[in-house]
Amino acid sequence: MASLPIDTAKFTGIICAVPPAPRVANRETGQLRVDRETGQTMYQVGLCLMAGASADVVNVTVVGEPTGVQLGMPVAVRELVATPWENDGRHGIAFRAAEIRPLNAPAGKGASQ
DSSP: OOOOOOOOOOOSEEEEEEEEOOOOOTTTTTTBBTTTTTTEEEEEEEEEEETTEEEEEEEEEEOOOOOTOOOOOEEEESOOEEEEEEEEEEEEEEEEEEEHHHHOOOOOTTOOO
16 A cells, blocks of 8 residues: 655654654564664654654654653654554554654754764
């Protein structure tokens, strides 16, 4: 399915609601999920997306550890996309970003910069 870009400029605020944690590929072995292109560990961050009087928390995957991102901190998100998925009767929306960084930190080329 196609990825749908999300215009983060439309949000009145984005806050880290759940600190970054490595994504686990295999719970039995503890093997971490890695990006196929870079080989870097993939992280998941819970973000509170605020728009007007509403707010939603979504889990966003990013390649590499988002340095300096902490609970309750306003963050900037680059290239946020939503991808609908369906598997064995289950369905949902997966969110992924090119970078998540503290709002006041300079933009980098990747999640860990």
